[in-house]
Amino acid sequence: MTRLGGWGRFPLAECNVVTARSEADVRAAIEAAPLIARGNGRAYGDAALNTDQTLDMTGMDRMLSFNDGVLVAEAGVLLGDIIHTFLPRGWFPWVTPGTKYVSLGGAIAADVHGKNHHLDGSFRSCVDWIDLMGPDGTVTRVTPSDDLYDWTIGGMGLTGVILRAQIRLRQVETAWISQETRALTSVQETLDAFEETQDVPYSVAWIDCSDGPHHGHSLLLLGRHARADELPGHWRPLEVRRKGKLPVPFGAPPFIFRGLWLRAMNGIYWRRGAKRAGTSLVNWDSYFYPLDALANWNRLYGRNGFLQFQCALPEETAAAGLKELMDTIAAAQTGSVLSVLKRFGPQSGHVSFPMPGYTLALDFPANERSLALMQTLDQITLAHGGRFYLAKDARMPEAVAKADPRAKAFAAMRKQAGLTEKFTSLQSERLGL
Amino acid sequence: MSGPVLILGATSGMARAVARSFAEAGHPIQLAARDINRLDDDAADLRTRYGVDVTLHAFDALATGTHAAFFEGLDLPQIAICAVGAMGDQDQSAADPLGAAMVIRSNFEGPASILAHLANAMEARGSGTLVGISSVAGDRGRASNYVYGSAKAGFTAFLSGLRNRLARRGVHVVTVLPGFVRTAMTDGMDLPGPLTADPEEVGAAILKAVEKQKNIIYTRPIWRVVMAVIRNIPEPIFKKTSL
Ligand SMILES: Cc1cc2nc3c(=O)[nH]c(=O)nc-3n(C[C@H](O)[C@H](O)[C@H](O)COP(=O)(O)OP(=O)(O)OC[C@H]3O[C@@H](n4cnc5c(N)ncnc54)[C@H](O)[C@@H]3O)c2cc1C
Ligand SMILES: NC(=O)c1ccc[n+]([C@@H]2O[C@H](COP(=O)([O-])OP(=O)(O)OC[C@H]3O[C@@H](n4cnc5c(N)ncnc54)[C@H](OP(=O)(O)O)[C@@H]3O)[C@@H](O)[C@H]2O)c1
Numbered sequence: 264m265t266r267l268g269g270w271g272r273f274p275l276a277e278c279n280v281v282t283a284r285s286e287a288d289v290r291a292a293i294e295a296a297p298l299i300a301r302g303n304g305r306a307y308g309d310a311a312l313n314t315d316q317t318l319d320m321t322g323m324d325r326m327l328s329f330n331d332g333v334l335v336a337e338a339g340v341l342l343g344d345i346i347h348t349f350l351p352r353g354w355f356p357w358v359t360p361g362t363k364y365v366s367l368g369g370a371i372a373a374d375v376h377g378k379n380h381h382l383d384g385s386f387r388s389c390v391d392w393i394d395l396m397g398p399d400g401t402v403t404r405v406t407p408s409d410d411l412y413d414w415t416i417g418g419m420g421l422t423g424v425i426l427r428a429q430i431r432l433r434q435v436e437t438a439w440i441s442q443e444t445r446a447l448t449s450v451q452e453t454l455d456a457f458e459e460t461q462d463v464p465y466s467v468a469w470i471d472c473s474d475g476p477h478h479g480h481s482l483l484l485l486g487r488h489a490r491a492d493e494l495p496g497h498w499r500p501l502e503v504r505r506k507g508k509l510p511v512p513f514g515a516p517p518f519i520f521r522g523l524w525l526r527a528m529n530g531i532y533w534r535r536g537a538k539r540a541g542t543s544l545v546n547w548d549s550y551f552y553p554l555d556a557l558a559n560w561n562r563l564y565g566r567n568g569f570l571q572f573q574c575a576l577p578e579e580t581a582a583a584g585l586k587e588l589m590d591t592i593a594a595a596q597t598g599s600v601l602s603v604l605k606r607f608g609p610q611s612g613h614v615s616f617p618m619p620g621y622t623l624a625l626d627f628p629a630n631e632r633s634l635a636l637m638q639t640l641d642q643i644t645l646a647h648g649g650r651f652y653l654a655k656d657a658r659m660p661e662a663v664a665k666a667d668p669r670a671k672a673f674a675a676m677r678k679q680a681g682l683t684e685k686f687t688s689l690q691s692e693r694l695g696l
Numbered sequence: 697m698s699g700p701v702l703i704l705g706a707t708s709g710m711a712r713a714v715a716r717s718f719a720e721a722g723h724p725i726q727l728a729a730r731d732i733n734r735l736d737d738d739a740a741d742l743r744t745r746y747g748v749d750v751t752l753h754a755f756d757a758l759a760t761g762t763h764a765a766f767f768e769g770l771d772l773p774q775i776a777i778c779a780v781g782a783m784g785d786q787d788q789s790a791a792d793p794l795g796a797a798m799v800i801r802s803n804f805e806g807p808a809s810i811l812a813h814l815a816n817a818m819e820a821r822g823s824g825t826l827v828g829i830s831s832v833a834g835d836r837g838r839a840s841n842y843v844y845g846s847a848k849a850g851f852t853a854f855l856s857g858l859r860n861r862l863a864r865r866g867v868h869v870v871t872v873l874p875g876f877v878r879t880a881m882t883d884g885m886d887l888p889g890p891l892t893a894d895p896e897e898v899g900a901a902i903l904k905a906v907e908k909q910k911n912i913i914y915t916r917p918i919w920r921v922v923m924a925v926i927r928n929i930p931e932p933i934f935k936k937t938s939l
Contacts, residue, residue, distance in 0.1 A: 282883055284709070285734070322709075325741035334744075337737075348745050 267317060270561050271307040273568030273629040273657055276689060278314050283339075284322040289424050290400040292318050299688040300420045302369030303341060305362055307571045308657025309689035310373075310419050318424065320368050332432045333391070338368030338425040343555075345432075350503045350547065354432035355488070357389035361603075363552050368425040373654035374417035374615040376622075378465035378486070378551075381608040385617055387416045391429040395422065398685035402426060410613075414676060417615035419653050421677060421686050421696060437500035439489040440465070440550040443542045446482055450585050453481045454621070457606045460485055465550075468604040472625060474593035481604065486550055494544065503547075564628050572637050573624035573652040574644040575607060581621040584647035588623060588640055595636045597627055614673050616652045624655065634658060653690065664694040698722040699774025704755060704810060707734050709879030710829065711779035713899030718775070719746040721903060726773055728755035728766075757806025758798075763813050775906060776814045777827040778807045781848075783881055789843035796843045803847035808854045815858055815867065822866040825906050828855040829872045832914065835923040838939050859911060870905050871912045874898055875919035891918065 268275040281298075283289045292298055298316035311317065324339040332354055334345065342356055343363035349355075360375040369375075371393060376385045392406045395415055405412040415422045443463075447453045453468050460466055465486035471477045491500045554560055561569065576584040585604075592602075603624045607617045616622075627633035641663045644651065650667050651659060664670050674696050677683045690696075701718045703711050706727035719725050719742045727735045732752045739750040753770055756762065757780045784799035811826055818824030833841055834848030852871060859869035876882060876892040898915045905913045914920040926939065 282880075284880065285737075325737045326744040327737060327740045329744050 267304075267312055268568065269304060269306045269308045269311060269657065271569045271571060271629065271657055272561060272564075273570060274309055274312075274689070275568070276309070276312050276314055278312055278317040280317050280319055282319045282322045283424075286396070286402070286426055289318065289323075289396050289426060292316060293396065293398065293400050293424065293685060297685055297687055298424075299686060299691075300338075300368060300372070300424045302339065302366030302372070303364050305360075305365045305369060306373060306654045307569075308655065309693070310653060310656070311369075312689045313687060314689075320366060320424070323426070324366075327427065332434060333429060334432060335427060335429045336367055337427045338366060338371075340367050341365065342367070342370060346547070347503060349432060350435070350438055351501050353434055353436065353501055355435045355547070357431055357433050358383060358386045359551055361552065362555055363548075364555065367428060367430070368420075371416055371425055371428060372418060372420045373652075374612060374617075375654070376605070376607070376617050378467045378484075378605065380617055381461055381466070381606040382464055384608060384611060385417075385615055387611050387615065389431045390416065391431065393428045394426040396424045396426055398423070398681050413611075413613040414673065417612045418673070419614075419690065419696075420688065421673075421691050422680075422682060423686060435488045436491040437489045437494055438503055438547045439494060439498075439500070440486040440545045440547060441489040441493060441542060442545045442550060443485040444482055444540045445485070446540050447480065449479045450481075450589065451582060453479075453483060453604065454582055454585075456483050457604075457621075461606070463487060466606060470589075470602045470604045470623075472589050472592040472602045474596055478593055479589065486545070489544055564626075568629045570627045570629050570633055570637065570657055571624060571655040572627065572640055573622060573655040574640070574649045575616060575618050575620055575622040575652070576644065576647050576649040577618060577620040579620075580647040580649075584643065584649060585621065585623060587643050587647075591639055591643060592625065592636070595632070597632050597636055614669055616650065616654075618650060620649075622652075624652075629657075653694075656690065659694065661693065661695045664696075670694065670696060698724075700724045700726055700771055702726040702728060702753075702770070702773035702776040702814075704728045704757070704776065704778040704807070705780035706738065707731070708779040708781070709881070710874070710877055710895050710898050711777070712738060713895035714777055714779065714902050715742060715899075716745070716896075717899035717903040719748045719750075722746075722748065723775070724749040724751075726751050726753060726770060728753040730754070730756050755810075757810060758801055760806060760809040763810050766810065767813065767817065772817050772821060772824075773814075774823070775825045775827065776811070776818075777829070777902065778811055779829045780807050781829065781831070781881070783841070783844050786839075786841045786843060799843050800847040800850075803844060804850040804854070807851055811854075811858065815862060815869075818867045819862060819865045824866070825868045825870065825909075826855075826858065827870040827872060827902060827906060828852075829874065830855065832873050832875050832919050832923050835873070836927050836934075840939065868906075868909050870902070870910060872898075872902055872905070873912065873914045873919065873923075875914065875916060875922070877915070891916065891922070 264277045265280045266275050267278040281292050296316045298318045299313035300318045300320050301311035320339040323337040325337045327335040342365050358377045370386045374385045374387050392404050394402050394404050396402050463485045468481045468483045470481040605622050607620055610618045645666050701723045703715050705711050706729045715725050732754050735752050742750045782802040789796040789799055830852045831848040833845035834852045837845050855871045876887045893916050901915045
């Protein structure tokens, strides 16, 4: 038994962890006991935890073929590995989340989104097929024309174990991003800027949710892949270096989360960004994965772990909903170091998170106050017709998840297909999926 | 410096990582295992990631009679790495001497036999590197795994002698002494974090050891200290411990 959590290290549970290194290992595990597949454990909550059997897929990390941007790989391959292998050859993932330490299986199961969702959609857009092992151990190759494809992408491992998949990468001329930073002073200004820059491939805003003078200030980071002719002549355009990670000491003191500190940090961040506003060339790693530079930064939150809240709000209600969410967060003074705002484009799949509108993501230290605050945020989100991201969830009540009719449909589909007995996570049990 | 690398026991978790390290450094790879059908995906992985040539070869360490013929159809490698090993179950090995003999043969007789053939061929050529993956378990016999440990002790001594014999013949021998490594061999065991290596660490360490012509490496290096302490416990005390 291993004490296991998600990236937020809340909740933790004693799990029987089994490692799969081959298709035969997965089949044996499915025969043995109910299970949930686990990728690289970057989902924040309990989506990849099962006390009976948590099937570690990182041992299945073989890349099987690559032709002209089309990659077939096992589910345990990490996105960072894909980048290190193919960026030097001029290829980059079509869609990437804010960390490169996710597995291919995890990216599919959560149908992750990147800073380009408004133009390119979620991870689904690049997935040609998935080899999925079902409850009886048979393997089905599911393609976009299959109903099962739409339940599996975004289905959080609850339709079976993803063994391998074929994905398409994007051709790039350089490993650099041409970034434009805009410093903005209100939510409305930020939303207007997002709307006006819809044709820019990558966009994301860091927004201050604290109760200080900087409340609502944001830095909008716009980006696109730089062309070779934009780099200084002596740069090697596709050079990719493996960078070391700075370790974070175990268990940082909790006082760093008090409002005062946060206000100071957010304020400093904004002022620094505002000073540097303008266009610059940024390395792919720093642009897409700023947090990856600090190994185990999740430990900054100390022993109790932390929670993330991420909701999506539809276009029509986004402005009002965001204002109410942010005012409530500020009033609670529990603080949020990372508040990230993104524009979403069209919805896809049966259970995927994104919907046309905006998504807000925030971290909170795991404690009673945060849990109470998040319940209020749940209600505000629902009142504005929004929904929640399962990859970040560790504590939603069943009723909140089921307010989304798709959750009920998913539970019914699982039951009918005989998936409920075989594939379960602490999350699926909590949410009645 | 980028001649072919032969990996014996290529289905092993450690061997997979070793193969990646050497392929990344540009070496063509020869994978050898009992069941070569299980190697197709690993071969595809090495080709896809690193663009190197990979060939597959059937090899059973226990079938020592076939070892001489194993070379036919195989270019003599520049580097040969033997990861073959089997831990067995100590209680079973204690109860059943025939089972114990299989553990001993798998860890000592088989690996020593194939390395002896390779050593002779490399000596005749006047160049090459042999790498034997033994174990810290061979540094002192303990009640908890002395059958496996004694076989590894024999293998370690064999490698030491081979190194001595070939030192002036252009052939170098590296002894690898892993402590705990997260592979199928240790699945389900409760391993102490700071003393436990990932296979990738071992792969990188072996590549470095070959490039720098190291003689004996411990992975993780802390095991050199741990085993020095364990070796030096006086026998009257040691025999009463349960390590
Ligand atoms: C710093 C950070 C930034 C992030 N930024 C973003 C972001 O910008 N956008 C975004 O969308 N997400 C983001 N995430 C969340 C992350 O992308 C997802 O949680 C992703 O699913 C993690 O992948 P993983 O391999 O670690 O999977 P895990 O966390 O191990 O598992 C996640 C889910 O995938 C399932 N799963 C994993 N492998 C398989 C498999 N082989 N077969 C079936 N099911 C499987 C699990 O059962 C579980 O339900 C971020 C996370 C972190 C820590
Ligand atoms: N893991 C550790 O903590 C640890 C510590 C110290 C030393 N070691 C040593 O490291 C080496 C690699 O082990 P591992 O950890 O990677 O474990 P592993 O995955 O169990 O590898 C053992 C390998 O030996 C092969 N093998 C066994 N008998 C064979 C035979 N007769 N012919 C051919 N191949 C045979 C197995 O092949 P099949 O797949 O065909 O069975 C397998 O590939 C072993 O020598 C082991 O003793 C391991």
